[in-house]
Amino acid sequence: MNTKERLQILYDTELKPQLAEMEKMRRFVKRWRAFAITSLILAFLFLYSDYVVLRILGGAGFFAGAIYAAVLALRTYNKYHKQFKTEVVRKVVHLINPDYKYNSAKHIEVYEYNKAALFKCKAERCIGDDLVFGKIDKTPFKFSEVKTQYKTTTTNDEGKKVTEWHTIFRGLFFFAEFNKNLEGQTFVFPEKDRTVTNFLGKEKEESRIHGELVKLENPEFEKIFSVYSTSQQEARYVLTPLMMEAIVTIYNTFGFKMYFSFRGENVFCAIPFNRNLFEPSIKRSGVNFRDVEEMYMLFGLIKTLVQEMNLNTRIWTKSWN
Template sequence: MKIGKQDATYQLERFSKTQAEFDEHYEKDLQPIAEKLEEERQKTMSLAKEQAKKLIIPALVALAMIIFFDGFRIYVIAALAAYGAYLFKDVYEQRKKMRVKIKEQLLTALIQFLNPNFTYKPKSYVHRNQFIKSNIFKDDPNRYSGDDLIKGFVGNDDVDANGIKGTKTELSFSEIKAEKVEKYKDKNGKTQERVTTIFQGMIFVVDFNKDFEGLTTVVPKQKGLKISLPRFLSGEKGRRLEEVELEDMEFMDKFTVRTTDQIKARYILTPGFMRRLYEFATKKREVQPQNTQKPETLKEAVKVGLNVGGDQRRASQDARNVAYFSFRDGKMYFLLSTGKEHFESGLLTPINKSLVQEYYEDINKSLELVDELNLNLRIWSKE
């Protein structure tokens, strides 16, 4: 098996890309694409500004009518909203086309650089059944959505000159949002919906290269974390999840481990693997605060409307990149709760290296996962 970049500490092949490699590739191949898309964004911004100017006088007239003819408030607001939608119709269409181009041109090129064995489907995502199979949360979602499915493998299963077969790790990941929707009657007897977000972030499904049955979950300690963990392995009645006490005290201070088989849990969570799991889960990742301030002027409101999807890329301070792991029937499920939308950008967000850097870091996590947890080790091969 051909060996690529080496991990200086563990002397293993590394699949993730370094910042220096990204910088070089961006300047050589990605920057021309980004600059062309940025020109289109600037043209769309100019159109938006021209349309916004046309809205100023009608807005002032509407404000005057609301002040002097309060009974017509609803009709005036509705008329202004309809006129605004008409004015910005072309802007919204251009913004939609630009988002598609970002994914088809810029993001696809970035993914091919990170791993040519990845395929990218912008409108697909990891199936709901995989989320349920991870068995991390007590409630199953009855509303489930996502996008940006990336699927493929690292490594290879070629036979080298010494007759040793290499290992290939299959993995898939996407952005998802899992919600629980409950119906209830309000005080007036009307049916309302109560929506609770179970999870929002990235889900990774990885071939663990270690044959085992049953379920083992590794989740953060629940201090200040409002999650409800299942007590039984879903779909298999009678197989109770029991807590496991392991030797690594630092690991046990960070995580709660539950399993259907104490022996299998220790088979998976070796001392070395626990250490790498801990290092990956506690690695500092930058979290940018989400702007939740309400617009106070018409200008601010227009900016918010144009930038839908931009601020959503920035997670709230409460998300903090919480990591969950589960191991079931030879696969590892890794869920990284970020509370944000990935691979999206608003019209006010420049298409430059800073934006592509965010995309790079999100996708590179999958390769770091394989590197740091050493899922491609030959000694763990299923064959």
């Protein structure tokens, strides 16, 4: 039985009935959220009435109604969200591998993210959820959705300090133990990434912080990715022909923009997304196999990365317990 058949059986026998039952909560949230928004609009309209009584009674009444509706919607949404994570997301993760650990509230820590050194700015805080961790054969890994940020502090015209948070990366972030403690560091960027090249395709001066440009002997890989390393020799040691073929296969299969770094004893991978993942929808029905299938594919990407990149073949000199 292939993975899609197993997922379809899980969906038909367990997930679909649960999602259908949870649909009542989704509709409740959607209805009361709409009522809250409508009441708030009406409250503001009454505030502009020419009649004092209407301004007081109408404005206050609809404003109170908006608060009541918002509280009802929020309470129900929190229940819906928790149940979705427990009853749906957790089961999808366990279908991939029952030994994986899943925590809907936790995420990759900021110090773990900064170890990758993939982006120019160092993160000062990390927000996220849906942490998955465990081992694939002998390879420990962690994986979660994250949004990383750095802050700037300026002084406004009134002399007050203003702190702003700026997003560096938003998406899926994964790391696993590599099968050697590397002395240098090697980075793999999307070829069209404008943070390392200009519009003419020439590398920017600031990209040199990642080392020298490395030319490799895989034309298809070179069309998709650019490689920078502090050691030309070690970059070729890491990015073997099989490793490059595996990364190209992953790219061709999923079509995601991917960033890799090989540093110390870890391989890191960052995949940008501009939307929340693994979250229940309020706008449309949650009884949808395609949503579950996408969730399975994204979580299953961990296993694909480790296996395709051959991390479990420990051919180098590092000793393992």
